[in-house]
Amino acid sequence: EVAPQCRTASAAGFFAVAMYYQGADHASFRPLCPAIVEPQHYVREEPLFSSMAAGERRAVRRRRLGWFAHQVHQNSRTLIGGWVTGLFGAIATVPMVARILAPRLTSQIRESMGSLVRPPATELHLERLGNNPGSDPESMGYSLDEMSQIVVRILQDIGMVKDFPPTIVFFGHGSGSLNNPHESAYNCGACSGGRGGPNARAFAMMANDPRVRRRVSQLGIELPDEVRFVGAYHNTCNDDVDYYDLDLLPRSHRELFRGIESDIIETRARNAHERSRRFESAPLGLTPQEALEHVEERAEDLSQARPEYNHATNTLVTVGRRDWSRGLFMDRRAFVTEYDPAVDDKDGHILTRILQAAIPVCGGISLEYYFSTVDVEGYGCGSKLPHNVASMVGVMTGAASDLRPGLSQQMVEIHEPMRILFVIETTAEMLSRIIVENEGIRRMVEGNWVQLAIIDPSNSAIQRYVDGHFEPHLVSDMQLPTVQSSMRWYRGQRDHLGFATIQEPESDQPMNSSESNASAAGALA
Incomplete structure (x- = not known):
């Protein structure tokens, strides 16, 4: 409805990239694939080679903050530590009350503070140098042949084997909320309750690699040089969208991408509006922008027991x-x-x-x-x-x-x-x-x-x-x-509600060749 010139497709949200994944700020690997699949490959997110020093400084800060938090937690259970905790415990009520009274603002402040320890620009350790997959640095990742097989599989699954648009966006999905011990139940089922953003990012990196494309062409699918894939992540709780590796997008594709991004921003608001009608605390008269602010606030509200309904009502x-x-x-x-x-x-x-x-x-x-x-x-x-x-x-x-x-x-x-x-x-x-x-x-x-x-x-x-x-x-x-x-x-x-046919909206302006080919390929769950 937002962009009738776009084509959409969908596939299981791990995008055939079955892996053990470790984020740059994660302590260990976790599987991102269906529960019936046992991954053989390990992929790690690392700071860019040019940002290794800055990445290490941020990692040191994270370790120190983690050590300090652990010491506070442990010592609060001692005789002296308990007295100290009692004296200063009132301070902890300030962020707690703020998260209830102004959850969206509190989230923005916390996000700004997080930049002190958040990893800088990163890349995936995706290509394997050794012969056999494993968790050591030489064995991490996939061979070029394995990457090409993954790319061919997904393109065949979604029926996209010719007439490629210039830009194809792959959305993984997951959910993030502040107070939810059941959070993994809202994430991607095809990723064993994990978040599918890394899978979308890995697939885009594979499909953009010219060496992989040469092997893909030998397997029967010609990917033109001008076609570019973008990995993205959709947070289904607050309808936020993050894009990966945009610095690698050619300058010739950036104007088209900004158009796609603008359509997705409008889609986020309409999606939030459609979802909000099921929340009793959301007035039915909200505008799409107000609905988007509402779901952003729900995700950060410490008192919210229903951040989203996720797959409820699936039939x-x-x-x-x-x-x-x-x-x-x-x-x-x-x-x-x-x-x-x-x-x-x-x-x-x-x-x-x-x-x-x-x-x-x-x-x-x-x-x-x-x-x-x-x-x-x-x-x-x-x-x-x-x-x-x-x-x-x-x-x-x-x-x-x-x-x-x-x-x-x-x-x-x-x-x-x-x-x-x-x-x-x-x-x-x-x-x-x-x-x-x-x-x-x-x-x-x-x-x-x-x-x-x-x-x-x-x-x-x-x-x-x-x-x-x-x-x-x-x-x-x-x-x-x-x-x-x-x-x-x-x-x-x-x-x-019952099914209904939505009339195809007319575009405000005639489509040029780039606009008519714009495409977003999204994940299911």
């Missing part, structure tokens, strides 16, 4: 060409996964690997919400308000309880418990064979943990998978409401 996964869902308002209830049958081979290898990730990840997210909704105290974890983090492995209720599994009451209160429906653009014969040949998919399908339907690519006929076979599905009502914009359809409504 549907589409796996097919973006064209047949473009312009369809789905009330934020669908995972949209790109797949073009025309790019796939007769054995469906591309579809198989898409479903090997999409069904466990999206089905798992759906079941997590399903069980936590039908029994929030048994399968879920009850209210998050009395939760305490226990040994950094889970949460418990109050001062003593078993570890609580599942999602909290505040995360599922607007969710409708139902088994998620996959609508896949393929034939019955191909999907039946994929189910039989893949144990993980077969167990999910035959156990009725997920529902399946197909759209035949040749004639658009719809069939549902029922008790081991496909049955024709007759659509009783072919008419959908048509509205001028999403906002016209949902404004003033807090409850679930």
